[in-house]
Amino acid sequence: xxxxxxxxxxxxxxxxxxxxxxxxxxFLDINPNSKGHTLCVSKREVDRLLDLSETEYxxxxxxxxxxxxxxxxxxxxxxxxxxxxxxxVPHVHVHLIPLHSMxxxxxxxxxxxxxxxxxxxxxxxxxxxSQE
Numbered sequence: 019x020x021x022x023x024x025x026x027x028x029x030x031x032x033x034x035x036x037x038x039x040x041x042x043x044x045f046l047d048i049n050p051n052s053k054g055h056t057l058c059v060s061k062r063e064v065d066r067l068l069d070l071s072e073t074e075y076x077x078x079x080x081x082x083x084x085x086x087x088x089x090x091x092x093x094x095x096x097x098x099x100x101x102x103x104x105x106x107v108p109h110v111h112v113h114l115i116p117l118h119s120m121x122x123x124x125x126x127x128x129x130x131x132x133x134x135x136x137x138x139x140x141x142x143x144x145x146x147x148s149q150e
Contacts, residue, residue, distance in 0.1 A: 021109035023059045034140040036088075037147045041074065042081040046140055050129055051115050052122045054093035054139055058082040058112040065108040082112045088146035089114055093139070099123050 025031045027043045034046035036056055047055040060078050064070055070078065086098045095116035101123070102112050121127045131139070 021063055021107055023057075023107060023109040023111060024063050027059065027061055034136045036140055036143050037081070037085055039081060041077050044081070044085045046136055047113070048136075050131060051113075051125060051127060052095070052118065052129055053131055053135070054089050054095070054116040054143065056085055056089060056114045056143070058085055058114065060110045064110045065104070067102050067104060067110050070110060078110065078112065082114060085143070085147065086114045088143050089116055091146040092142040 020028070022031065023043075026033045026045060034048075036044040036046065038044070041061055042058055043061055044056055044058045047057050058078065058081055060070060060074060062070075062074065064074075067075070082100065086100065089095075089098050093116040095118055097117050099115045099117045099122070100112060101115070102110075103125075104110065115122055117123055
């Protein structure tokens with residue numbers, strides 16, 4: 019059965035899309051640690067990061083860097099944190115989290131963002147994606 023991320027990529031579940039290319043898809047996390055928390059996902063459904071081919075791994079990291087640079091420009095923050103955990107959804111994904119404190123990196127502090135603000139955040143990040 020396809021993962022929730024495969025369903026998002028296929029358009030079966032709506033998302034606040036940030037960027038997409040042939041191999042990766044980026045969208046806002048709907049349960050964010052901070053405003054602008056974005057997931058970069060491999061389009062090929064692979065459970066573990068290190069099970070990606072070297073080419074896929076490198077592409078996902080380069081794609082994530084491009085998205086992270088756009089987040090830095092669009093969302094005021096001290097820095098953008100990057101983490102790969104993968105326990106909650108069995109589909110490779112990179113978390114890009116605008117950080118103001120270490121608490122936002124722990125996944126124990128969440129923020130509520132309504133759909134209107136999610137759209138605005140996604141649009142702001144997308145504006146900077148095209149400039150990379």
